[in-house]
Amino acid sequence: MRLRSSPERWGAIAQLLHWTVALLVIVLIGLGLWMQTLPTSPDKIRLYALHKSLGLTVLALMLLRIGWRGLDRRPPFPAGMPRWQQRLARLTHALLYLLLLLMPLSGWLYNSASNFALRWFGLFSLPPLVAPDPVLKAASHAVHELGGWILIGLLVVHVGAALKHHVLDRDDTLIRMLPFASRRNKEPPC
Numbered sequence: 001m002r003l004r005s006s007p008e009r010w011g012a013i014a015q016l017l018h019w020t021v022a023l024l025v026i027v028l029i030g031l032g033l034w035m036q037t038l039p040t041s042p043d044k045i046r047l048y049a050l051h052k053s054l055g056l057t058v059l060a061l062m063l064l065r066i067g068w069r070g071l072d073r074r075p076p077f078p079a080g081m082p083r084w085q086q087r088l089a090r091l092t093h094a095l096l097y098l099l100l101l102l103m104p105l106s107g108w109l110y111n112s113a114s115n116f117a118l119r120w121f122g123l124f125s126l127p128p129l130v131a132p133d134p135v136l137k138a139a140s141h142a143v144h145e146l147g148g149w150i151l152i153g154l155l156v157v158h159v160g161a162a163l164k165h166h167v168l169d170r171d172d173t174l175i176r177m178l179p180f181a182s183r184r185n186k187e188p189p190c
């Protein structure tokens, strides 16, 4: 498998970044919603620390992903895909990128404004983004909470669209993001 993307499929680096971020985001959303419901305990604090470290990992991977996107080419949409669907796909992808930067940054901001220390998997410390501030604390918390729900909505649209392409349209949209599946439509994309 090639490292760079081709007109037919996503390359190994784009696929690795896509599926790693996808897995981390699913874990982060589940953990984020669950951990807050737990009674205060050392385990709860450990889960918060894990959530923060995984969230910072997503931030680093997203910055890598954006950098790689600038160097790599994007496989075109499948042949015959209507313009409105192409526009909707572009909009959904742009919003996903935005949310996947906004979520870790608002979390980091919330953590800083709350005056909590921040360590990545206990290995090194990250500096606070702002001094302790109750107004910023409430605002960044609201952004993180609302952003989480918007992200869930976007993921439903994104996964739903991928499944629609695979099951109903029977094109290669999903297959070309999978490492081991072989293409079923051999005609050139548009």
Ligand code: HEM
Binding pocket: 025, 028, 029, 030, 032, 033, 036, 048, 051, 052, 053, 054, 055, 056, 058, 059, 100, 103, 104, 105, 106, 107, 108, 110, 111, 118, 144, 145, 148, 149, 151
């Ligand atoms: C892609 C990255 C991230 C995602 C998808 C994510 C997602 C979530 C979600 C869905 C919640 C529950 C929100 C709610 O209903 O109140 C949450 C809570 C939380 N997140 Fe994140 N998060 C991310 C990154 C971070 C980072 C980097 C930090 C801190 C450095 C952080 C700190 C927190 C904290 C402290 C809470 C609990 C808030 C509370 O107790 O009310 N998150 N996160």
